[in-house]
Amino acid sequence: MIALIGMALIGAGTLFFIAGTVGLLRFPDLYCQLHALTKADGLGLALIGLGAALLSGSVGDIARIALICAFAALSGATCGHLIARHARRAGQEDADA
Amino acid sequence: MKSFQALDDGLAVAGQHRKPAPLVRMPRQRLRRLTFPAVILAVIWGVLADWRLESWLFGGPAVLLALWLLTLLPPARRWTMAPLAALRFAGWFAVQAVRGAVDVSLRAVSPRMPLNPGFRSWRTTLPEGTPRIMLANAVSLLPGTLSAEIEGQRLVIHLLDCHTDLAAEIGRLEARIAAVFNLPAGKETAA
Numbered sequence: 001m002i003a004l005i006g007m008a009l010i011g012a013g014t015l016f017f018i019a020g021t022v023g024l025l026r027f028p029d030l031y032c033q034l035h036a037l038t039k040a041d042g043l044g045l046a047l048i049g050l051g052a053a054l055l056s057g058s059v060g061d062i063a064r065i066a067l068i069c070a071f072a073a074l075s076g077a078t079c080g081h082l083i084a085r086h087a088r089r090a091g092q093e094d095a096d097a
Numbered sequence: 098m099k100s101f102q103a104l105d106d107g108l109a110v111a112g113q114h115r116k117p118a119p120l121v122r123m124p125r126q127r128l129r130r131l132t133f134p135a136v137i138l139a140v141i142w143g144v145l146a147d148w149r150l151e152s153w154l155f156g157g158p159a160v161l162l163a164l165w166l167l168t169l170l171p172p173a174r175r176w177t178m179a180p181l182a183a184l185r186f187a188g189w190f191a192v193q194a195v196r197g198a199v200d201v202s203l204r205a206v207s208p209r210m211p212l213n214p215g216f217r218s219w220r221t222t223l224p225e226g227t228p229r230i231m232l233a234n235a236v237s238l239l240p241g242t243l244s245a246e247i248e249g250q251r252l253v254i255h256l257l258d259c260h261t262d263l264a265a266e267i268g269r270l271e272a273r274i275a276a277v278f279n280l281p282a283g284k285e286t287a288a
Binding site for chain 2: 021025026029031034035036039040041044064073074077080088095
């Protein structure tokens with residue numbers, strides 16, 4: 001049962017990664033694309049981590065997965081901000097590069 | 098501090114009045130300031146590498162490098178945190194992050210792709226330092242908002258839908274962050 005829930009969570013996480021990638025490809029400008037990457041991929045990773053933690057069950061693995069998810073969320077938000085800031089400062093003409 | 102002074106005097110008496118190594122010069126207070134981060138970083142590495150002895154070949158230098166970078170940063174103000182409010186914030190934030198991800202995913206896969214993007218500016222009442230950084234990072238995970246710049250009190254926010262009620266969304270977030278750091282909500286706080 002737990003294995004089933006774990007696999008369902010990993011499947012749901014994959015869907016968010018796909019949606020994030022679709023957003024990256026379809027959204028019109030860099031800022032909207034960043035929304036897709038920071039938010040959808042962040043939740044995708046959290047769901048896959050949760051599912052993997054359920055499947056593994058060892059305390060060390062769970063702690064590692066939690067740390068990785070926390071750092072990924074932190075660096076994702078920070079990198080998104082830095083990329084957006086750089087694009088703004090670089091000027092409007094190459095903002096959509 | 099006193100013992101370092103004595104060491105300096107000793108060197109002077111011995112007639113070798115050269116500059117001591119920077120490590121010796123480092124005030125004890127600064128060393129103590131690095132102890133807590135050193136323990137935290139070592140534990141993080143230990144957990145990540147499953148406490149394998151040979152992993153410290155990389156982990157040791159990485160921890161030292163991080164500590165050295167820490168000494169280059171200006172000392173941060175210490176914030177008191179309210180544990181209960183922090184817990185409540187974590188729960189609320191998790192729900193918002195899920196909402197944000199679902200919102201942007203639905204927009205991405207919807208054939209119509211409902212977007213009405215634009216920038217808006219927000220004047221934050223949170224003091225400089227950790228609370229403001231936390232706000233900027235949290236804004237990026239809230240539904241439809243992305244922090245694009247912080248200049249002092251001004252936060253430039255990119256919106257997927259520029260008709261979003263910023264005051265409601267960010268205002269609520271600000272109040273919750275203020276509660277985490279025991280700050281009076283909605284009031285200017287001198288940094």
